[in-house]
Amino acid sequence: MRLLAGLVTLLVAAFLLVPVLLSALAGVTANWFLGIAGGFTTRWIERVWELYAHTIALSAWIACCCLIATLLLGVPAAYALARSEGRWPRLVEELLTLPLAVPGLATALGLILLWGAVGNIRTHWGFVLIGHIVFTLPFMLRATLAAMRSTDLVTLEEAARACGAGFRQRFVGIVLPNARRGILAGSLMVVALSLGEFNTTLLLATPFTMTLPVGLADSYASMRLEIGSAFTLVFLLLVVPPMLLLQAVADRVAR
Amino acid sequence: MSISARLEACARTFADGTVGLHPTTLDFPAGSVTALLGPSGCGKTTTLRLLAGLAAPDRGGRVLFDGQDVTRLPVEKRGIGMVFQGYALFPNRDVAGNIGFGLEVRGVSRAERDRRVAEMLRLTRLEGLASRRIDQLSGGQRQRVALARALAPAPGLLLLDEPFGALDARLRDTLRGELAALLEALGVTAVFVTHDQAEAMALGRRIVVMEAGRVAQTGTPEEVYRRPSTRFVGQFLGTLNHLGQDRFCRPEALRVDPGGAIPATVRACFFEGGRYRVIALPEGGDSEITFEIAASPPMPGSRLRLAVEAEAVLRLPA
Numbered sequence: 001m002r003l004l005a006g007l008v009t010l011l012v013a014a015f016l017l018v019p020v021l022l023s024a025l026a027g028v029t030a031n032w033f034l035g036i037a038g039g040f041t042t043r044w045i046e047r048v049w050e051l052y053a054h055t056i057a058l059s060a061w062i063a064c065c066c067l068i069a070t071l072l073l074g075v076p077a078a079y080a081l082a083r084s085e086g087r088w089p090r091l092v093e094e095l096l097t098l099p100l101a102v103p104g105l106a107t108a109l110g111l112i113l114l115w116g117a118v119g120n121i122r123t124h125w126g127f128v129l130i131g132h133i134v135f136t137l138p139f140m141l142r143a144t145l146a147a148m149r150s151t152d153l154v155t156l157e158e159a160a161r162a163c164g165a166g167f168r169q170r171f172v173g174i175v176l177p178n179a180r181r182g183i184l185a186g187s188l189m190v191v192a193l194s195l196g197e198f199n200t201t202l203l204l205a206t207p208f209t210m211t212l213p214v215g216l217a218d219s220y221a222s223m224r225l226e227i228g229s230a231f232t233l234v235f236l237l238l239v240v241p242p243m244l245l246l247q248a249v250a251d252r253v254a255r
Numbered sequence: 256m257s258i259s260a261r262l263e264a265c266a267r268t269f270a271d272g273t274v275g276l277h278p279t280t281l282d283f284p285a286g287s288v289t290a291l292l293g294p295s296g297c298g299k300t301t302t303l304r305l306l307a308g309l310a311a312p313d314r315g316g317r318v319l320f321d322g323q324d325v326t327r328l329p330v331e332k333r334g335i336g337m338v339f340q341g342y343a344l345f346p347n348r349d350v351a352g353n354i355g356f357g358l359e360v361r362g363v364s365r366a367e368r369d370r371r372v373a374e375m376l377r378l379t380r381l382e383g384l385a386s387r388r389i390d391q392l393s394g395g396q397r398q399r400v401a402l403a404r405a406l407a408p409a410p411g412l413l414l415l416d417e418p419f420g421a422l423d424a425r426l427r428d429t430l431r432g433e434l435a436a437l438l439e440a441l442g443v444t445a446v447f448v449t450h451d452q453a454e455a456m457a458l459g460r461r462i463v464v465m466e467a468g469r470v471a472q473t474g475t476p477e478e479v480y481r482r483p484s485t486r487f488v489g490q491f492l493g494t495l496n497h498l499g500q501d502r503f504c505r506p507e508a509l510r511v512d513p514g515g516a517i518p519a520t521v522r523a524c525f526f527e528g529g530r531y532r533v534i535a536l537p538e539g540g541d542s543e544i545t546f547e548i549a550a551s552p553p554m555p556g557s558r559l560r561l562a563v564e565a566e567a568v569l570r571l572p573a
Contacts, residue, residue, distance in 0.1 A: 169360045
């Protein structure tokens with residue numbers, strides 16, 4: 001029984017990892033159609049760096065901005081929702097999480113209709129950022145709200161007030177620390193989703209405001225297979241270690 | 256420094272229009288210990304929250320501390336201490352961090368804070384637990400941390416909402432004694448909410464019995480027990496025997512007496528440690544009466560006669 005379970009686990013892992021590994025492998029072969037026999041090269045990786053380094057930098061920048069924006073918007077919004085009761089706040093909560101169910105393309109179209117006429121915003125990276133904020137904010141909100149609800153924040157805050165704490169003192173000293181697990185989980189999710197977001201970004205981005213995943217698609221579509229694969233490899237090397245590190249840091253802080 | 260508190264014509268109507276408290280005026284003299292006693296929904300917690308400033312009275316009501324109007328003063332500026340139902344300890348802080356919080360937000364220096372926290376730990380017998388996390392504490396320890404946290408800034412008024420609600424019966428007895436001694440020693444004005452009449456009588460020098468958003472009676476434990484003003488108060492504070500018409504008496508006013516005026520049939524008899532509790536049905540009566548005897552319990556079904564002391568009969572119109 002144990003053996004079987006182990007085998008299934010291995011198969012699942014293989015099912016998930018083999019395509020990614022194959023693609024990564026293709027990125028370092030001189031010619032994928034000759035296979036490993038054709039020899040290995042770092043040429044494609046260098047080429048990717050030349051062509052797409054700016055998409056990587058932009059993705060990292062947008063993920064950071066997106067995190068800051070969702071923290072500044074999502075945490076206070078979650079706090080307000082956690083403190084209010086009744087039908088209206090519930091409705092607001094449901095509405096705020098609705099974008100999750102709307103296809104990214106539809107969101108993008110909506111954003112273009114709403115913002116498209118504002119100056120030259122369409123050529124600015126800020127437009128992509130807006131799309132990412134719309135997409136990731138519900139995750140930050142939900143995670144933070146769940147943490148705030150589970151700690152009975154309202155009573156804790158009353159207790160802090162009874163101890164003499166003013167708003168700033170209780171928000172910084174009691175509210176935020178007791179919601180930190182949710183805020184951290186939300187932050188991790190926002191960064192991961194922003195780095196990987198493709199649906200909305202594809203429509204919002206221009207050749208000058210291309211993010212990493214859009215660049216990836218671009219390379220698949222217009223470059224040779226090895227370059228696209230090399231890009232996958234670069235993506236894995238750049239994104240996976242920081243995410244693991246972030247996760248580890250978050251686990252430590254949450255404890 | 257204990258203060259006196261006064262609620263003046265304070266009423267409280269909730270958002271949905273239900274009345275939590277009808278206009279009420281209550282005085283809490285400096286250094287007094289008052290129990291707000293009543294069933295759930297009687298307005299006792301609302302009264303406490305009005306004193307704390309966690310709720311505002313309807314228009315026209317005033318809250319006074321030492322004669323000063325504090326109606327508009329927010330909780331954090333009232334200088335009170337409060338023990339919450341369920342304690343509401345801060346999970347992100349250890350025991351010392353919880354106790355010291357009120358001093359921290361007042362800008363008390365580190366050294367003075369440490370000294371004061373150590374003093375509170377000693378006072379509440381929590382020595383050695385200073386760096387414990389909240390989730391590592393027992394129920395009784397949590398209760399004491401909540402009390403220490405409320406008392407650390409030396410408030411003039413201490414408010415306690417069902418301070419023993421979450422504890423088992425035996426622990427409650429122990430802590431009740433401790434709290435009574437502590438309040439006595441500190442001399443702080445204290446108001447606590449409870450639905451437990453034994454707790455109210457053990458702790459409160461004065462009991463305010465509440466019913467349906469109104470004060471039903473105010474007095475010492477002896478007064479409200481022996482001379483209840485209404486049937487509700489009488490029944491809420493202990494067993495009340497109905498002797499017919501508007502006549503009632505407490506169980507201890509009855510004794511078995513062959514010459515007694517009340518013939519009755521024994522229904523049940525319970526051994527309660529120190530004595531027996533007997534339930535009997537008077538002849539011609541329709542409500543059972545309860546009395547206590549020290550020895551030789553009667554058999555259920557046996558007949559006996561009961562006498563009642565005339566001065567112990569309570570006349571309580573419906």
